[in-house]
Amino acid sequence: MDLPYVNRELSWLEFNQRVLNEALRADLPLLERVKFLAITASNLDEFFQVRVGGLILMRRRGRKRPDPAGMTPVQQITAIRRRVQRMLADQGKLLTGELLPALEEKGIMLLKIGDLSPSQADQAATYFHSSVGPLLTPLAVDSEDEPPHIPGLQLTVACKLIDDETNTTRYALIPIPDSLGRRVPVDTDDDTSAFVLIEDLVAAHCSSLFPGETVDATGWFRLTRNGDITVQDDDGGDLAGEMEDVLAARKLADTVRLELPIPLSRDLSRMIEKVCGASTSEIYRIAAPLGISGFMDLAFIPGYDQLRDPDWPAQSSPDIPPTESVFDAISRRDLLLHHPYESFEPVMRMLDEASNDPDVLSIKQVLYRTAKNSRIIDALIRAAENGKNVTVLVELKARFDEARNLVRAEELQRAGVQIVYGVKGLKTHAKICMIVRREAGHLRRYVHLGTGNYNESTARLYTDISLLTCRPEYGADASMFFNAVTGRSKLLRFQRLVPAPTAMKPRLLSLIAEEAERARQGEPARITAKVNSLQDPDIIAALYDASAAGVKIRLNIRGICCLKTGNSKRAKNIEVVSIIDRYLEHSRIFHFHQGGDPVVFIASADWMGRNLERRVELMIPIEDSRLRNRLMKILDTFFKDNTQASRIKPDGTSEKIEPEPGQKKLRAQEYFFRQARRTARAREHERAMRFEPHLPPK
Missing domain, CATH: 3.30.870.10 (Endonuclease Chain A)
Known part of the structure; x- marks a missing residue:
């Protein structure tokens, strides 16, 4: 049976692929590509903590009920692993095969400890002993005791140690505090910027932490713990105290992902897997630096502005003079x-x-x-x-x-x-x-x-x-x-505001149904909406019904889209685009044609079950016709973007929208910036040309 829904988790992964596609673009400034790559890794970290963590809990509790797309928790976990494996391979290939060599050409070099000159090696050793070693806390691994606690989302160096007197072997772990940062700069003889990674530095100099023992082997790893632990506040009580308990529980939560480098010795690998309690399906072996999210600070390395996008400074609103009280302007x-x-x-x-x-x-x-x-x-x-x-x-x-x-x-x-x-x-x-x-x-x-x-x-x-x-x-x-x-x-x-969870979803379903009825009566009917995510089955079903009735529906959805597009009867009038650009698209704007008397809202809520049924949200009607028209133009501009927009396909993947032959390129975010700058400059010029006399006091 062809169910009319795309799985939420796989849809989210396709959103992350759209972000990764930006990092893959050779025409973008180099450090912007590094930034997008780091964002994809950070996104995956949270995805595993929350979404995969929740699915693993369902699997352990024996939950077999399928989601609206027909997938059980086990099937979702299997499909996620398969898709993530491809994404990790693409991330690693991009970083090691393209971005790092390109950065080196521009004078930003990642060095291995073994590649350092004698003076650089001395500098790195001095830095370790003065600024790193004192902050490290080695943890012994004893097979007879409880395994040591390993912090989530931190790099940890694993060591195989041999006692110099007894020749016995043991293991130890060294978590690396996030406060140390990822990059350790080293001096060069020219204007280039060189650095080593903190895990490489710790592994090279950790022998000083174990006097009387020889470090026989080292490696590092990174684990992700289940973050899908929330406070149960239905019975009241001390919410702040319960929240502190939740935060503590997250630190000890089960492993949902273990990242291991390639290569890594078999004995170290087995020890790490045992200490972390990771099953085979939770282990990801990666032939690239672990924790690519930690490369975010590299995107902001000083002195390389030519490798970044030009600045787009925020403009002053023309309706709020800087010397006037905001209250006067609003009044x-x-x-x-x-x-x-x-x-x-x-x-x-x-x-x-x-x-x-x-x-x-x-x-x-x-x-x-x-x-x-x-x-x-x-x-x-x-x-x-x-x-x-x-x-x-x-x-x-x-x-x-x-x-x-x-x-x-x-x-x-x-x-x-x-x-x-x-x-x-x-x-x-x-x-x-x-x-x-x-x-x-x-x-x-x-x-x-x-x-x-x-x-x-x-x-x-x-x-x-x-x-x-x-x-x-x-x-x-x-x-x-x-x-x-x-x-x-x-x-x-309420007179104007539409709150969730009491009224927003019924109002949206009613507005969609009204457009559908107008279409059935042969009247023009249109719905245009911008949301971050679309997942609620009732909203999706209503949109399918409206599309089948002839309503023209345009959806701008940044992330999750569980609605299945295509030429089927139910979705033939639905267009879905997604825009990934330098700013994270976060605004929610809804426009219903209403027979030529348009209704326009902004909202704090996405069209997801959690927002419409389990959160306190607000949908705000825009009554000023000038502002309403402005929002409608903003919505229209997103569907003219042929530079940063992608079209969502029936299987949840996407394809980039390219300008048609002879068509002028339009990038929505750049258009909005230039428009804001033009308007601000025009109003500033107008003020400069106006004479305002000093009047005597009344």
Whole structure:
């Protein structure tokens, strides 16, 4: 039976292949290719921790129920291994056979310890003894004791040791702390940059850690532990304490992947496999440096800007003059920001202003993922210290950001901020901030709603949409939202905002069905949407039904797409494209034609079951016709991209979209940057030409 779904995990791997395809492009700057390659490896790390980890748990529990694509957990694990093996081979071949030789030609050289000149070898040895050795903690391997604990996603050097007196053999392991970095620079006689890898340095000089013994053999490995361990908060209790237990449990979780280098001696290999508890199906032997994600810092090596893309600085929004209060700009009309082409600065300025403004009485905000040294956190702390009523929902269940969020929550709490740790049984993924301000004897609510996190670092790397408004209906809905998530009331009776898990999925299904009915009546019917992932079976079934009815459906999906494209009756009117470029596509925008009276939304949610049914999310209608038209043009531009776009094929793989003969090239992200720069310069020129007289005080 031909099931109408693509397996979620295999679809994700094809997304990662699209990222790897960027690294394979000879026309891209060399260090950009290194960056894309490192991203693919980092993506795989998280994929194994979460998705493969979850499937292995299902297999161990005897789960045999197939997914919507008809694959059992065992079948998925087998298919994943087969696909990953090919991907790892492509990664290794690219790094060792193409990128490293090309980098050497440009003066960036990876050296082996054995290749160093005498002076370089002395320098490396000195560095080891002064800056590396003191941070290492050898772990003995004793067959009669419990195996030592090995940190996940860290390189570990394995040593075979022979006692100089007794001639007996034993083994030891040396985990390499992440703080040491991957590259160890060594001096050269010219302007080139040379380095050795940290694992090579440790293996070459680890004998000093074992006096009275001879290091007979060394090798290194890297294991991945199951990260699919989450807090069970349905019964309430101390969520922060339970989250700390989850973080501790992850450190001791079962192995889901063991990476071993080729070559590696058989006795060291057997010892490592036993210590890690890895089965044959979890072992990946790799003929390239392990942990390619660690090469990310190489992409930012100083002094080689010519090997990187030219900078695209974020532009100021033409609607928010830098000398004007953000509140004054919002009070004139709704504002839309397209990040990172337009700066995230107005959002941070709004919070900075609010923290010091005597007329601001209250700030309420959801934080999911924040930057390391967050200005937003600083502004919230300052606001509380200045006597504002500040309430922050900190989502402790944001996977792999739990520890940071715990620390940030404690900082905020010490400053007097009212902290709420998410919603029981759900993740809070909505992006919303509300500021209540006293103006002319009345209270006015200013609201920021967006598709991305309150993270000024990722706001420079991810594409997202921000809406800033003081419309009373949106303010009233924002108040209801915060009352619901902090007071455990229901997400009901909203005027404009559409929340999940209560209303978003039914509303989307209704909108899709309405387009289908219009098509059946012979009316024009269209749906255009941009999401990161499409997996929800009900949404997919509704899209198939609409397509069969004649609705023209265009989907821009960066990652997972479980909908099966093709010329079959159910999908004949569905086009799916994916764009991979210098920025991570992260915005969610939905457009329904609605008989020529278009409805346009932005949202924090993807079209996945987890977002629509198990998370607190928000879908935001755009009522200002000027902003609505702008978003529709943004959506249209993605489907004109013939440089960075790929078309998703029926089997889940993809093919690059190329310009047709005589067709002009269009790269959507470059188009948006140039458009933002033109608009900012035009508004700056307009301001420079305008005379503003000083008026006497009233």
